[in-house]
Amino acid sequence: MHFVVMGVSGSGKSTVARQAAERLGLPFSEADGFHPAENIAKMSAGVPLTDEDRRPWLAALADWIAEHERRAEPTVMACSALRRRYRDVLRTGAPDVRFIHLHGSREVLARRLADRSGHFMPPALLDSQLATLEPLEGGEDGVTLDISSAAEVLVERVVGIIGARPGSVPDSSG
Ligand SMILES: Nc1ncnc2c1ncn2[C@@H]1O[C@H](COP(=O)(O)OP(=O)(O)O)[C@@H](O)[C@H]1O
Numbered sequence: 001m002h003f004v005v006m007g008v009s010g011s012g013k014s015t016v017a018r019q020a021a022e023r024l025g026l027p028f029s030e031a032d033g034f035h036p037a038e039n040i041a042k043m044s045a046g047v048p049l050t051d052e053d054r055r056p057w058l059a060a061l062a063d064w065i066a067e068h069e070r071r072a073e074p075t076v077m078a079c080s081a082l083r084r085r086y087r088d089v090l091r092t093g094a095p096d097v098r099f100i101h102l103h104g105s106r107e108v109l110a111r112r113l114a115d116r117s118g119h120f121m122p123p124a125l126l127d128s129q130l131a132t133l134e135p136l137e138g139g140e141d142g143v144t145l146d147i148s149s150a151a152e153v154l155v156e157r158v159v160g161i162i163g164a165r166p167g168s169v170p171d172s173s174g
């Protein structure tokens with residue numbers, strides 16, 4: 001079982017997914033680290049990515065999931081996964097890829113981005129992120145959480161969601 005914490009920039013994916021993975025002792029990947037340098041340069045300059053820009057990035061992320069699937073290791077990833085077709089690429093990595101969408105108002109997102117420092121993503125790209133976002137559709141395995149709660153509360157909820165899935169956490173009963 002593989003979990004992708006998704007949502008637009010500033011929704012808290014990295015913060016929440018990283019801590020949930022740590023708590024559960026699961027391999028974690030931050031999708032930002034898989035972007036080719038050209039994509040980072042583009043976003044840093046305030047230019048939104050195109051589907052074409054995202055293609056190799058999504059393929060590399062699906063490979064990461066597949067590599068862990070071959071070793072029967074459940075994983076947690078923080079990845080925007082904004083559109084249905086991007087999630088479809090991630091789903092090619094393993095038979096069970098589940099999404100946890102961190103959803104919030106533009107106001108909360110803009111505030112969090114304005115307060116965040118040391119990140120390449122300019123807050124000005126929030127509107128394009130929101131325009132690109134396609135929320136989870138019927139038939140997609142996933143849940144949506146409201147980001148207005150404190151990060152610790154969201155981590156707890158994500159740990160609960162992941163832990164509730166049989167086989168999603170390594171069996172420590174011996
Ligand atoms: N639930 C939360 N409540 C308050 N601040 C949060 C919460 N989740 C994340 N943050 C803060 O909001 C900013 C964006 O979070 P981040 O994890 O970087 O989002 P993303 O990875 O989705 O872009 C960071 O400064 C982070 O510390």
Ligand SMILES: O=C(O)[C@H](O)[C@@H](O)[C@H](O)[C@H](O)COP(=O)(O)O
Binds near residue numbers: 014032043049121
């Ligand atoms: O597909 C995209 O447009 C990007 O992946 C984007 O959604 C992602 O949000 C950036 O990489 C910024 O990173 P943060 O989400 O961590 O701000």
